[in-house]
Amino acid sequence: MAKDHICYLVGNENEIDLWNQPWHPKGILTSLISKGKTDSSLVTLSNLNDIHHEGDWNPILDKPSLKEEKALLMKAMFNTDNTNRVIWKPTVDGTFCTRSAWESIRSVEQTIPWSKTIxxxxxxxxxxxxxxxxxxxxxxxxxxxxxxxxxxxxxxxxxxxxxxxxxxxxxxxxxxxxxxxxxxxxxxxxxxxxxxxxxxILREILANIKIKVNGLPLQDEDTATRKWIAENLVYKHICKINHHKVSTWFKPDEEEFKVNTDASLEEERSGIGGIIRDHEGLPILIFSKDTCSDQIYALEMSAIYLGITRAREMEIKKTWIEFDSLFAVNVIQGNTPMPWKIYSLVY
Known part of the structure; x- marks a missing residue:
């Protein structure tokens, strides 16, 4: 399969065996010309230099009996810098790369309608x-x-x-x-x-729906559908929205991601979670975890740690971390003594 995508660029004829090396674009000469049926004057030659030297072809090829052989041989490719090179034909510069190899051998089919969904x-x-x-x-x-x-x-x-x-x-x-x-x-x-x-499980699903409906940018073609979902499914029947204050969310730089984390502590339960968005504000991951801690500062630090861990699992290299805990900020900056319960999270 590979031989169909490579060819030789001949620069030094002295190094080339006329009959047994694949210097010709169509392959090894013994498979192209039968020695038993061609003119004996050609058969006696063993080196490419014997038939082509400094741009000139050997005059024996002008024989009428070698007309077909001459037409075949003159399809060879020659280099001017006196070096022999193997050329990878699928690329412009002749250099091999894995992507070009895959593109040259794969079967190209029509793009399926749901490809961008996945x-x-x-x-x-x-x-x-x-x-x-x-x-x-x-x-x-x-x-x-x-x-x-x-x-x-x-x-x-x-x-x-x-x-x-x-x-x-x-x-x-x-x-x-x-x-x-x-x-x-x-x-x-x-x-x-x-x-x-x-x-x-249902609570997790409803939280995901709420965040996605609030976070995804509306497009002209889906505004009506998104609006109906928000008004009739999420806001009225699923999510209890509390309008206490308006917060501004700043987008990260292009090709960077932002992780927002938070923690919750009630009388009998606690939990941590967050969301990762790209530079357009599009949510790419929602995560949450039930915990058994009764200290809000430990929960806040655990949420930050979980957010960083999830970002690393997704191999995100440039990440903004955003949270609303002043205590966590002071601990990370070394301005506040660190409780022993969260020492392992920081170090």
């Missing part, structure tokens, strides 16, 4: 890969696994009432009919032995 700028690789597999019906649901292991139980892990198939999990399961993020919950139940109540 592979967009700032996508989360793990989530995009799962979505891509789902659209190709290649998720490892039990109806696929049972083909190689007939001993497993094929009941759905979520509702435990019907056979587990792609259509069942996403469209028919009584558990998934009203709860999102089904696949991640299933993975946690299988590999991490973690189970969340439906209400916990």
């Amino acid at each position: 592979w967009f700028k700032g996508h989360i690789p793990r989530d995009a890969f799962v979505a891509w597999k789902a659209l190709h019906l290649k998720l490892t649901t039990k109806d696929h696994i049972i083909l190689s292991n007939s001993t497993i139980d094929n009941n759905c892990l979520l509702c435990n009432s019907e056979a587990e198939t792609f259509d069942h999990i996403f469209f028919q399961c009584s558990f998934s009919s009203w709860v999102g993020r089904i696949w991640m919950e299933r993975i946690q139940r299988i590999f991490e032995q973690k189970r969340r109540h439906k209400i916990q």
Whole structure:
């Protein structure tokens, strides 16, 4: 396959074996010219220099019996700097690169309509890969696994009432009919032995909807739809919006990201979380975590640490961190004595 994309640029004929080296664009000369059928005067030559020297071809090629051989040989490519080079034809400068190799051998098909839905700028690789597999019906649901292991139980892990198939999990399961993020919950139940109540998952979904509706920029073509979602689904039926104050969110520089973190402490529960946005203000990741701490300063520092960790997992190199805890600012700057409970988070 590679030989179709390379050719020789001959500069020093003395180094080239006339018959056994691939100096000709069409390949090795023995595969192009039969020695038993061509003129013997050509067969006796062994070096390319014998037939081509300093830009001139050997006069023996003017023989009528070598007319076809001459036409073939004159398609060779010669270099003027006295060096022999291997040229990678797919690139302009003849230098090999992996991308050009892939572009030259891959099969180019028509772009599918949902490609930008999966592979967009700032996508989360793990989530995009799962979505891509789902659209190709290649998720490892039990109806696929049972083909190689007939001993497993094929009941759905979520509702435990019907056979587990792609259509069942996403469209028919009584558990998934009203709860999102089904696949991640299933993975946690299988590999991490973690189970969340439906209400916990629902709260996470509603928080994501609220942030996305508030954070995504409206476009002319989807303003009406987005407005309807905000007014009829999110604000009226799901989210309780408190209009206490107006805050200004400053966008990070281009190709940089901003992490906003916060913490919450109530009588019987606490939690931390945040959001990562790109330079256009588009949310690319929402994260949260239940905690058992009863100290708000420890929660604030834990939220910052979690935000930095999530950014590193996404291989984000330039990150702004934004939070509303003056205590955390003073601790990081060394202006406030550090409680021992958060020492490990800072150092």
